[in-house]
Amino acid sequence: MLQSEKQSQYIDYDLVSRTKYKLLKSLYRQFKQNASLKSQRSFRRFCQTKSNLLSAFAEDERAKFWQWLAHEQLNHCQKLCLSLGMQTGLINDLAVGCAKDGLEFLTNESVFALNAEIGAPPDPWAEQGQNWGLPVIDPKKMADNNFAYFRQLFKENMQYFGALRIDHVMSLRRLWWCLTVNQQQNGCYVYYPFEHLLAILKIESHSNNTCLVGEDLGVVPPEVTSALASSGIFGNTLFYFEKNHIGEFKHGNDYRDNCMLMLSNHDVPPFAAWWFGEDIDLKVSLSLCSDHEASNLKDQRQIDKQRVLNWLNKSELTLESDVNILFNELVKTLIQTPPKLFSLNFDDLAKQTLPINIPGTDREYQNWRRRILTTIEDVFSSQQSLLNDLTDLRKDND
Template sequence: MTGLQQLYYLHGVGFDFVKYDGSYVVFDEVTRQTAIECCGVDPQNLHEVEKINFELDIAPWTRVVEEVTLGNSEHGKFVIKVHESHKYTGMSIKIPEIGIDTTVRLNEYPEVGDYVHDNNRYIAIEIDLGAMPIGYFNFSLEGAFGQVSSELWSVPKRCFNPYDDNTDKKPLGISLQLYTLKSDRNYGVGDFTDLKHLIELFAQQGGDFVLLNPLHLLFAEHPEEASPYSPSHRCLINPLYIALDDIEQWVGSDCVQRFALIADVQSEISMSETFIDYTKTSHVKYKLFRHLYECWRQKPYQESLLQDFIDDKKAALGEIILSQFDWFLQWLAFEQIASCQALCIAKGMEIGLVNDLAVGCTESGLEYNSYQSSFSQNANIGAPPDPWAEQGQNWGMPALNPVKVKQDQFRYFRSLVKSNLSQVGALRIDHVMSLRRLWWCFTKDEQDLGCYVYYPFEYLLAVLKIESHLHSAIVIGEDLGVVPPEVTRALEDSAIFGNTLFYFEKTDNGDFKPSEQLRKNALIMVANHDVPPFHGWWNGKDLDIKLSYKLIDTPQYEHLKCVRDTEKERLINWVSQHQVSNIDLNSPSQDVYQAVMFILAKSGSRLLAIQLDDLDLQEFPVNIPGTNKEYPNWRRKLNHELSELFTFNQNFIQQLNAIRKQS
């Protein structure tokens, strides 16, 4: 392997990939060199290339341990690297946090690898300490090589998952975009009190979990930047979700009384139209937030709890440029979502809230500024060419440098997982393939280029396994699209649920898969935020909307209508194959949807989610991929209030739940 080829490999720059159409693609030299340049390396500087290759490939063999040492919690196994002359010497091991202080003879443990450099042979030895608790522990080693220290990660084989093969439980959930909830007491954006109302209604009908959109911090100064998947910081919460009528337990009754006198809260409430006016809503809520904060400052109730919250967040995330007012809002937001999860458990839900972790952050946001050294230069993440975007997709979010993400014992990635698991019962990871590889988009001489770049998968997966157990929370990986086989195997072996959309579950000839062929260890849904809600899909309203917004022309519209008619026929055939005979092409969308869900409820898939939009008979999608300002993405509200929706769909939900409990 030449110096430059070795550099590509050590930095994770891909060599090839299989395109969606099955064709084999090899990345050219210009593309791979440009990817390396985005990592801050000059590929023309051969001395620098040689130096980096030594540091990443050879130097680790000359060090006993790296900054992070992976261990196996079941057997306490971990690997050290020593010069072969030390093989017959002793070594002391100290892990104070778990009471380990012992001495071992290195020759009593197996060699699991070796490396020769400058006529010196270095050997890898696997030490076995026996079962250890799960977690991150500081440990020190001392022997003939001197004294070294590291952080030992005691990693379980699998993520926390009480719904593994030894149980017949099949939880039923509901998925929603929180901001779409309609009520006569919020300010145009669904909030945590609306969420509590939904939890109570769904729990009454046997629901087990509530899958939310990402709740990440967006941009108060630019409220129209509304995509929850393009956040400012994924470890913080969008304050617009704070419910202003559920604050007394945190700010105190005196503060609430002062706030009521200063702010005419009721007069600001207005029922929103079909689409959210984020500028208006943000202006109103932030005006009220400031009034509330000023009232609280007059007599800071539970100020010590706020300070503890700030100290904990700064310890986990580092210094973030937030004012005391911003921290106050974050404190309220985290307390309110925690109270929502507590309500889920009190109402008997199996899982409770399911958080959603977006795949990236924006370059203009707080997260990027806090961890800028961990990112590449001039490279964004996206997707390779596919039938819907032959030129590929650039999502406009900066790409993490696969070498720099290891900095400070993977502190950045650990903070993301921990922050998003801390108040919920499960975490859905958007585009979970990013743990293994991401498509990078960059330019060279004004030409758009792209390739896959690979990440330290074993370490990122280890964080998920550890944190899921520390928080007793399950993990769901959104693995739609082209998934490398090693990712599929790793998710299965790690007890991480996949995420299946019924729309895309097809056989090779385009028919919908029989329900018995659906993946067992997966969350199955009919639709999500990137595809039309069922009512809109069945009635072709999504195509009408695209035509009305001039996203397609008339010939494209007519072609897509024909394609849709074929899909509907295939769906009716699928329904009839499952012994449902009263559904045909003329049936109302609601009847067809319920028939589909009843069939899916009987399938072997461990997790099933109703989409709230489908109960609402929603026509408008919340998002049309590939659009920005052409369509009002992330703004569409529900047609009905929650009480009305759950009353109307009560029998349907209860029947679904009964099927899940019996099948």
């Protein structure tokens, strides 16, 4: 890949794909020519063990080799994490759906509904609602073969990991279907066999010794939150969303303990951008809101910024304080609250201002393409003092 491409702000996935497959084909050729007997046996054993899943590749040995390569690398990476003292190691992320042109959909098409796509209803962070363009599972068809597709999906996604984060975990209970009615975009909630799916999820979690985190942000039925808690499944708490009935940020001691707490995540702007209102300016530039709407949003943001200062309750901090100092104080306070898990957004550590994703957009913004130009080593080196402080505070809090 060209060095200039590696330094561009956004990833060219067409170029990445061409480069990746060129290298993967070369790896397969090298394997066929020079693989040790041990590697050959490991590959054959993998193909036998995974024969049902790999049947979609028919006689395409090269595609099976690539699957084996991923299997070996994930196994090695998890073992390395644990050997270095990590209690959980890798955390996998299970997306809410799959691509229409992907192998998962094409080999299980009978389980999916026709003429519907996964999305979400309007909320304060995506006022027009969202259509994610992903096919939806038919709740009547998914029970076929004793929920075979669902069970296999979770089993495979837990195999190499210490924990599994389930995106949009509310979909176990109900899912927003985006439909076209009389050439107009519409939608409705469709309900799923929640008790059956939750039982399967807990069984697979126990069988694979994998911790579960359910992303329950947005419009969440109360029975989902209570079921996660009673099942030993962590929920997900985002600082921005935790407000009381008068709009003030909740006291940290009021946070539930059975969750993963975050200041920000991939669906909201990095803290620095939020603090300076740069996410609002970006929306205006992308014609996602009018100047009048932006003015109202900025007025509300000023109120929320003062609420952050009220929440921190540190007299030396003001609206004019350095944003990096504010961030440090905020995360050091958050890490001392009750939630058992705490996650830092790498975008915040890397002091990013451009978002990685803007919910509700498709072609307006280059979602999931923004590159962090600072190396991982440099980010951690520059933030080592903060990370040490957070580690010490967490130990003291325990």
